[in-house]
Amino acid sequence: MIKEQYYPQAIEKKWQNIWDEKGCNKTTENSDKPKFYALSMFPYPSGRLHMGHVRNYTITDMIARYKKMQGYNVLHPMGWDSFGLPAENAAINKGAIPSEWTFKNIDYMREQLKQLGLMYDWDREVATCTPEYYKFTQWLFLQFYKKGLAYKKEAAVNWCPKCATVLANEQVIEGKCWRCDSTVEKKYLSQWFLKITEYAEQLLQDLDKLEGWPDRVKIMQKNWIGKSFGTILKFKLAENPEIEIPVYTTRPDTAMGITYVVVAPEYPDMDKIVTDECRAKVKEYQDYAKKASEIERLSTERIKTGVPLGTHIINPLNGNKVPLWTADYALIEYGTGAVMAVPAHDTRDWDFAKKYNLPIIEVIRNPEKTDDSPLTEAYVDEGILVNSGQFNGLKNTDAKKAITDFAEKNGFGYAKTQYRLRDWLISRQRYWGAPIPIVYCEHCGEVPVPEDQLPVLLPTDVDFKAEGESPILTSKTFVETTCPICGGKAKRDCDTMDTFICSSWYYLRYTDPHNDKLPFAKDKANYWMNVDQYVGGIEHAILHLLYSRFFTKAMRDFGLVDIDEPFENLLTQGMVLKDGSKMSKSKGNTVDPDEIFEQYGADTARLFILSDSPPERDFDWSDAGVEGCYKFLNRVWRLVYNVQNQLDITNLTYEYATLPKDAKALARKTHQTIKGVINDINNSYQLNTVVSKTRELVNAISEFSQNKKDYTAEEKAVLNEAIVVMVKILAPVTPHLSEEIWEILGNKTSVFEEKFPEYIEEYTKADAITLVLQINGKTRDKIELPVGVSKEECEKLALESEKVKKFLGDMNVIKVIVVPLKLVNIVAK
């Protein structure tokens, strides 16, 4: 007996309980089916789900359920990226305890995810902030350490002098502290780095293997790694030839045009290369440079600043003596921290030289320039060398090699491949993260914590508001410890790891989440990996995805897995907007998923979020749109209700060729829909058109059944086939409703045990085609033709068309282009 009304809340609760009780979503490695690993980027437990989450997880769930119906053994897990700044801010602002705050959020959000009807295997849930998890985050750090891939060096942090604390970039607002508005400075601390640069070449090369990734993401990663071929040139200080200043350049061909050299304000040996007269000014400039961010410093728009050091270097190519400056457009992190300046052929150098009246020497001649008139702007393109002594007349592309060879032969330079990618700074002067498992012993120095003593637990006796370099320093139980080697007094490292470390290996933990000996067992990881479909926001295109790729390669080299890349296919979904801008609390344009579930049910929310935009594009939430989807599901329900007396899925056979016209049309629509839906899913998951096509099928079924009272057996079969297909196609999108209708159809098992429908090619073909007739590319007529008309016949019919004749008038036909079964274009004058 079918209820007349669609009650989504009751249906959803019912099926969520059934799935839970029957353990429908449990996954094991023991299966004859091929495996499929579907993964969403796990959330930070901020408190409540937002629509971005709903979108991400619905897309992945639709894919996971579809693959399950395609006969795969599907792993679809979920967890929590639960270390991070907001928990600590809650501690600072509201006196919350970070772990309690975090787990409360997790509990709430888990319930919300369950309400969305996601096909997760909750037995595999992980949270990065649990000791069971971060034990292995620490363990992995130790593997990096053992292989020499983790090292310490001085690096800058944002320092608020008033609060006397380290700030995250996010806490620096226009150069000021977020809490007290003081100007933020740089402070140098000894911090841990991971040698991602050691993998730069592999990370670059293997991008080619990632055929299932969007090009834009690969291009961004490629540019981020930033491989460049260049030359190191070493310049001696004129005032003291003992001191050498190496520079890195990708334009050695312009080296004869060097008119000054710039070192970064943080240049380590600055003291030795400044004259006493300039020292004070340079110091002042270094202080000024501390206040600018890197983005500001590199901007070509920014007004260039700098001060001379009073010293000079000798250009070994031509013996020229040129001044040495410091300027903040040179970055200490890139190359050698010093750059040669050729204002004639570099726009930043040009601006700087113009401002400070430094000479400009043209050495690359634009082929279109015929005289020695002065340049009016930097010429950065290719040309012929001039003013370059023995290298005059060479093409600049050839001169790169010639000058590098010359430098190498004479001992003042060599070719060098350089990457823009820098080593990964992982130390955070924060509480809510995985402690770095290192102790510092008075006698033995830096000592890694032995693996059997992991985890190094986070202390709880911490003052979050204290001044200093890390809140953990205030713990009485944590800092002081004994040395694992000599048993003497030692101090723990009080920094925690960047949370990106935790999220760089979680996809492997899901394959073996309860292992207490290892992060994961190799055979389980090898069974499930790679992730077949990874879905998440485009904002992670570089950092998270690059770090995860790096971790995978490192773990492979540690012998933990046998894979080179973690994510086979990547889908980067767009943002959820409301009224044209990103949903945010500050704009007050958020929509709470809970309210939508309550009012319309999860199926409506799922349907809407998939239907209006393709996954990769931004999605504009509209209240009217949700309403429309809710009405559609009601229509589906009513459709089934109205034909309840005709429902019979025990006999779905019919003779297609001899069907009456309307039944044939419905059968064709059914098979065209299956074909279209499968194509759309295979074609980079065009889920919005999957929904459109499903709507078209529903429209066709309604139309067919509307005024029909007496069905022949064949008509009934056609109708029931269409309904079965409709339910199965809807199942990945609206799982609860589909299960309910599936049950109404008389089935005792879940619709997800069913195979996704297959189509019969013959049934998708139309009886007739429409031939479009154009004159000079403009459509003038359309004619209906049976399939199988020859090319010649098309042309003949086209020229016979009354409308074509009318438009041709007395023009002469020059050419006729025929696209078989589609279009005829008559070119006429």
Next chain:
RNA sequence: GCCGAUGUGGCGAAAUUGGUAGACGCACCAGACUCAAAAUCUGGCGUGGUUCACCCCACGUGCCGGUUCGAGUCCGGCCAUCGGCACCA
């Protein structure tokens, strides 16, 4: 600033990848049902012109230019909006 995207009716979008622009939906308008409203059903719906209607014509995919028999789709140059920029995740 650098790197990467996006731009089509009032709105979200579609277009078998160079071949009928606007499928499907939202909003709106008209009609049916109703005492009435909601819900539901039917029809209309790019702009302008001609036409009572049917029909027909011109224009139209951010802007300018190019390639082509034919361009939303390819090429060059602009403009606008959005994402990332290494300590938010």
